Amino acid sequence: MDIIHDYYAMTDEEIAGLVQQGDTETFGILVERYGDKLTRYARKFLANREDIEDLVQEVFMKAYTNIQSFTTSRKFSPWLYRIAHNEFINAIKKKRWEPLPFFDPDTLFPHPLSQDVADRGLMKREVKELVEQHLNKLDAKYREPLVLYYLEGLDYTEISEVLQLPVSTVGVRLKRGKEMMKKYITETL
């Protein structure tokens, strides 16, 4: 009996499972779903680079190459964003645009975790607008979690998986990033 799949009703994880079983064509649905998101993420993360389309294409190729390492019981988006993060970091290193610290003291000590529900609703929309306007003024260290949280809609745990950082450090970076932006805004007014 033929199994007819309604691909567009399927979750990312179900589609990834089909790709793992050899249904190569369905990988295109994942590219469609995440193409624009990753391009936006790359633009915010890498600022004004010309090779963003090539980098995003490379991310999908790496995702396809390594799709068998994906566990379908876990969420697909943090796994894909992790590949994108690595690809973009490598791109930065190649061009040596920004210094990347080897060791970050924020990851050393535990920090009290502020709940991400505090930024829900109207306040989150306002901060999102500010993030879009003032993002380029921030260090990559603070820029990336802000993009992932406010623009890409990932939660603390998912960002922690993408950046491979403690959840509390993600909270600290988001808080500091917002404070820095507030400072820039106050200075420019």
Add this chain to the structure above:
Amino acid sequence: MTESLRDKVLSSIKNGKVRMRPRWHFILKTALAISGGIILTLALLYLVSFIFFVLRVNGVWFVPVFGFYGVRTFFVSLPWLLIITSLIFILILETLVRHYSFAYRQPLLYSILGILILVIIGGFVVAQAPFHKKLMIRAQENRLPVTGPFYREFGMHRFRDIHPGIIASTTDDGFILRTRHGEMLTIMMASETRLPFGYNFIEGDGVVVFGERDDDSVKARGIVEVTNEMYHTPFLKRGNPPMMRPSFPPF
């Protein structure tokens, strides 16, 4: 944009430019990482237990009971080369486990402390087992080809002011100590000699004497009795028959 991206990615897959790595590749990679982690952990346990072992056989472990000078001598006499090597191993292990969610979700301090506590407790437990003692005896008898020099270098280290050994005979103001190197040292006790666990020594007892050596005699700052069988190595067992336990201290 997304459609052209989709077409580009799919055409790269179809023309074989991009190939999916098989599942066994990742299973093998994970297996290698786990094996590496296990080997590194075992090496760390071995190293840390060896540190505890050499501290005990060299008598360094016991000197902090002799007050400020004892604590100072303890830190000066620590096998720093082995400790630094262990710390490097801990950093490598931390780097290895940092890629896994159970490690990176916690602050770095927690995972480093976790590894430290694990290897210190594990190393202490292994050091109590006869494992190192057996290897040490084999090394002394030149029957340990690879790690023999390692055991002889660290396990038979001579210190200027720490003298572990066995009481060969008692004298009016102390006793004659047979060291692990087969030397005979005259130990002189005085009223200021510290005896944290009292004086109840007889010939054949294992002791650690703390005090600076002058030729073949030592003016003891402190003495502590130890029940460490390593001081009774086959070489040192060839001693005089034990004397009667003295009924009172010799001062």
